[in-house]
Amino acid sequence: MSTTHRHRADPKRTETRPFSGCITWPCNPAAHGGVCLIEHCKCGAWRAINSNAGQLETALWEPPAAVREVHR
Ligand SMILES: [Zn+2]
Ligand SMILES: [Zn+2]
Numbered sequence: 001m002s003t004t005h006r007h008r009a010d011p012k013r014t015e016t017r018p019f020s021g022c023i024t025w026p027c028n029p030a031a032h033g034g035v036c037l038i039e040h041c042k043c044g045a046w047r048a049i050n051s052n053a054g055q056l057e058t059a060l061w062e063p064p065a066a067v068r069e070v071h072r
Pocket of ligand 2: 022023
């Protein structure tokens with residue numbers, strides 16, 4: 001993966017999970033309490049997005065090696 005690669009979510013692979021806590025800083029408390037979307041890039045990187053009533057809290061992209069943390 002080159003450093004110029006820009007991660008893009010593959011909509012077909014986006015997972016929807018119940019909200020399970022804050023995922024990033026700065027925090028957007030209004031995005032808490034809804035769902036947590038897990039987006040996957042074709043390169044294997046992923047990121048979490050808390051979504052509630054139109055409010056979003058978007059985490060940074062994580063490298064593929066970190067996937068196990070969220071899938072356990
Ligand atoms: Zn990527
Ligand atoms: Zn938060």
